[in-house]
Amino acid sequence: MSLTLLNVIVAVVIAIAFAAVNAAYLVWAERRGAARIQRRPGPNINGPFGLLQPPADGIKLMTKQLMIPGGADKILFMVAPVLAMVPAIMSFVTIPFSEGIVARNMDIGVLMIFAFASMGAMAILFAGWGSRNKYAVMASVRAVSQSVSYEIPMLITAITVIMVNGSMDLKAISLNQAGGFWHWNIFPSLQSPLMPISFIIFFICSLAETNRAPFDLGEAESELVAGFHTEYGSMGFGLFFMGEYANIVIGACLTTILFLGGWGCPFGLFPGVWWFLLKIYLLIATFIWIRWTFPRTTIYGLLNLSWKILIPISLFNLLLTAGLLKVF
Amino acid sequence: MSAPIQLRPDETFILNVGPQHPATHGVLRVKMQMDGEYIVKAETVLGYVHRMHEKMGENRTYAQYLPNLSRLDYLGALGYTHGHVLAIERAAGIEVPERAEYIRAITVELNRVASHLFWFGAFVMDLGGFSPLMYAIQDREHILDMLEAVTGARLTYCYYRFGGLYNDVDDDFIEAAKRFIPRMRKSLKKYDALVTGNIIFRKRLEGIAPVSAEMCRKYGATGPVARGSGINFDVRKNEPYSVYPEFDFDVPVYHECDSMARYKVRMDEMEQSLRIIEQGLEKLPDGPVMAEKKPKNIKLPVGDFYQAVETARGSFGIRIVSDGDKNAYRLKLRSPTYSNMHLFDEACEGMLIMDALAFMGSLDLVIPEMDR
Amino acid sequence: MILETTQQALQAIFAGPVPAADEGVAGGQRGNGVITPDYKTHGYHLDAQVSADQLLAAVNIVDEAGFFIESITGVDWIKENQLEVIYDFSRYDFDACRVVIRTRVPRDNPVVPTISTIYAGANWHERETHDFFGIKFAGHPHLVPLLLPEDADFHPLLKDFKA
Numbered sequence: 001m002s003l004t005l006l007n008v009i010v011a012v013v014i015a016i017a018f019a020a021v022n023a024a025y026l027v028w029a030e031r032r033g034a035a036r037i038q039r040r041p042g043p044n045i046n047g048p049f050g051l052l053q054p055p056a057d058g059i060k061l062m063t064k065q066l067m068i069p070g071g072a073d074k075i076l077f078m079v080a081p082v083l084a085m086v087p088a089i090m091s092f093v094t095i096p097f098s099e100g101i102v103a104r105n106m107d108i109g110v111l112m113i114f115a116f117a118s119m120g121a122m123a124i125l126f127a128g129w130g131s132r133n134k135y136a137v138m139a140s141v142r143a144v145s146q147s148v149s150y151e152i153p154m155l156i157t158a159i160t161v162i163m164v165n166g167s168m169d170l171k172a173i174s175l176n177q178a179g180g181f182w183h184w185n186i187f188p189s190l191q192s193p194l195m196p197i198s199f200i201i202f203f204i205c206s207l208a209e210t211n212r213a214p215f216d217l218g219e220a221e222s223e224l225v226a227g228f229h230t231e232y233g234s235m236g237f238g239l240f241f242m243g244e245y246a247n248i249v250i251g252a253c254l255t256t257i258l259f260l261g262g263w264g265c266p267f268g269l270f271p272g273v274w275w276f277l278l279k280i281y282l283l284i285a286t287f288i289w290i291r292w293t294f295p296r297t298t299i300y301g302l303l304n305l306s307w308k309i310l311i312p313i314s315l316f317n318l319l320l321t322a323g324l325l326k327v328f
Numbered sequence: 329m330s331a332p333i334q335l336r337p338d339e340t341f342i343l344n345v346g347p348q349h350p351a352t353h354g355v356l357r358v359k360m361q362m363d364g365e366y367i368v369k370a371e372t373v374l375g376y377v378h379r380m381h382e383k384m385g386e387n388r389t390y391a392q393y394l395p396n397l398s399r400l401d402y403l404g405a406l407g408y409t410h411g412h413v414l415a416i417e418r419a420a421g422i423e424v425p426e427r428a429e430y431i432r433a434i435t436v437e438l439n440r441v442a443s444h445l446f447w448f449g450a451f452v453m454d455l456g457g458f459s460p461l462m463y464a465i466q467d468r469e470h471i472l473d474m475l476e477a478v479t480g481a482r483l484t485y486c487y488y489r490f491g492g493l494y495n496d497v498d499d500d501f502i503e504a505a506k507r508f509i510p511r512m513r514k515s516l517k518k519y520d521a522l523v524t525g526n527i528i529f530r531k532r533l534e535g536i537a538p539v540s541a542e543m544c545r546k547y548g549a550t551g552p553v554a555r556g557s558g559i560n561f562d563v564r565k566n567e568p569y570s571v572y573p574e575f576d577f578d579v580p581v582y583h584e585c586d587s588m589a590r591y592k593v594r595m596d597e598m599e600q601s602l603r604i605i606e607q608g609l610e611k612l613p614d615g616p617v618m619a620e621k622k623p624k625n626i627k628l629p630v631g632d633f634y635q636a637v638e639t640a641r642g643s644f645g646i647r648i649v650s651d652g653d654k655n656a657y658r659l660k661l662r663s664p665t666y667s668n669m670h671l672f673d674e675a676c677e678g679m680l681i682m683d684a685l686a687f688m689g690s691l692d693l694v695i696p697e698m699d700r
Numbered sequence: 701m702i703l704e705t706t707q708q709a710l711q712a713i714f715a716g717p718v719p720a721a722d723e724g725v726a727g728g729q730r731g732n733g734v735i736t737p738d739y740k741t742h743g744y745h746l747d748a749q750v751s752a753d754q755l756l757a758a759v760n761i762v763d764e765a766g767f768f769i770e771s772i773t774g775v776d777w778i779k780e781n782q783l784e785v786i787y788d789f790s791r792y793d794f795d796a797c798r799v800v801i802r803t804r805v806p807r808d809n810p811v812v813p814t815i816s817t818i819y820a821g822a823n824w825h826e827r828e829t830h831d832f833f834g835i836k837f838a839g840h841p842h843l844v845p846l847l848l849p850e851d852a853d854f855h856p857l858l859k860d861f862k863a
Contacts, residue, residue, distance in 0.1 A: 001415075034458070037459050038458070038459045038462035038463070038467060039462060039463070040462060044460070055598070117672060127404065134341065134343050136344075138365065138681075142365075213457075214528055215455055216456065223351060223682050223685050225349065225350065262596070292458060292459050293457070293459065293522075294456075294457060294526065294528055295452060295455040295456045295457035295523075295528050295529050295532065296455055296456025296527065296528070296532075296682075297528050297531070298532055298680065298682055298683070299680070299682065300680075301528070301531055301532075308511065
């Protein structure tokens, strides 16, 4: 009993550490990547290749005074950044990095991750409402309508994958795809010929869910100043920032597990955690690449894309897969 | 794309965009009455960087006033000083050597390209795309280096003198300009591929923020804003000055009246400016760059003088009312963005805020030039 | 072409005989009327001085002829104890024609009718002129300081203004 408890605590600590280190160094990677794309050096002063920039930023953010604007709702204002960070870290607990490396495998892992992901919208709403700032309120309303409209196609696509694999257990889904890239869910099979499209939909939705360009309407810095975190400084802002990057990692992990075969090797050799990490960082690099290439969509363009294109297609795909599962 | 909406003026709130706001590119404030994301009514509040340049024009001699002109528009300053020296030369009857006029045209056009490049980057940044700004700044850097070498300044040039130039250009400048043209053409192609064809970019601009030609006329909009509304108006063609009649160039005009049209006009204008620079370098005559007969202290005859030039932002006019003294009795600066921005209030009614701010970006505002 | 028609239309405002062209432009007293200054030195084609009550008629003429508004400004003729308001108009087509309409009002009661009902763009220009000279534009919808601070009660471009 006590050993299991210890196990859980160690696992949670590792999850937090993984999330935090990832968040910090993804900021560095993003800044360096953006600099590459924009033909400038990026942070390169602190340490070799600027690798000490994230700790320096962290210290700066933590030592700054936490300002609460006058008239703000103090409780909501303080709760929101924490609420942005905690679900992201919690989601790591159930992600299987390889067959042996998983903190707590659950039968309903997919469901749990989606449940926690939904809480991100709450954090943004709290932040916007609690800040007592018109820009923040407008941004948070945008972000929530965006989250709601993109969770639907995302879930429908996930259900398609779950139906094909017959499990909501992330580990089982991964194992189901083992033994070479032709087994991966991303490639069409008899039961689900539209899987590549599902993958694209899922990827677009995870971009939108993380509130990043071209879907960064919740921040929209050239329109709404800084969106929902306009009034946040110091570590409040830092937590939102880290939460965003942790969410990116979660999105990449989930995409890898659901579509790209988890920790499986493309050629069936040496499956393990290295393949998993390689895949998620490739996905994250794509996230960064997209962010620094595309301009921002409009709010109606964004909602139209979800309700008029993504949801019908994913629903059709769901029905098709359900029918074909019965046939084959 | 968006269905017509019923604005409810009784359920609105006031949103202050500015004076410190990333979309206004300076200290400009727009008081917007909002119905959710829709603008019911907007009122622009100016004057945050008002410096009373016109009063300075009355207190300083014409030559002392020269540096003021380049403080109006920090992105395309040469066009404004060009207007001033042309006005004085016209009134005082000073003949300018041909070489000087050619160099003026070349440098003004280089400055115009630099200004449009910066606008291009900032505009795409308004729409949420960051990287093009860096590319544009890099190209603009070449121009600034070239201009720095001949004028001694990077932004606030004071290069032109009454009757000519402060100094002649050297071979390095001509070489650099010749090298720059093909490089810039390549960059323009790249911008086209990276930005113009992008589906998100097009969706955000096409059909958005229409400004009719009649509206332009009532507000006196000029420059790319008018040309994006199908008005073929360019002071360089309509009221030729300097050596512009010697050059073969087109005035890009688009009839769509939307933000995309204004964008395309500026992108095409860069190519036309390159053509002018190319021809100018080819035809550049030898000779002095300063008029020989030029009074030391310029005094204008009694009267009222007007000179319009086409700057990067539109038609800039300078009116000098002289009482025969060495100072102007009254000096009026007609700044193009002032008129261009004025139509924003009317045009943005019923627009989404993000479209309105993209529209504001497409007007190419330089606030110190507007506030003077 | 447009020059002649506009000139004739503007001259029709005046009942009396047309003043001789090319008197000394500005910088001194000059009767109301239309003159055609030398474009090469002055930079505009047509110069009409009207009285304040003829202003709207004159502006209507240029509006109907398709001119656009360039700017509105003032000049303080302190020696004659008058304020002058100058309206600049120009054309978008290749028939270059710059028209200047000017009117003079007494310095102690400077009131001219607003033309923002004809040219919406006159709104800011008139506010600016009001800022700088204290000229009142009768009928202007929102005559509050534009470039000066909102509580400004001084008019810096008046010649007797002391900072």
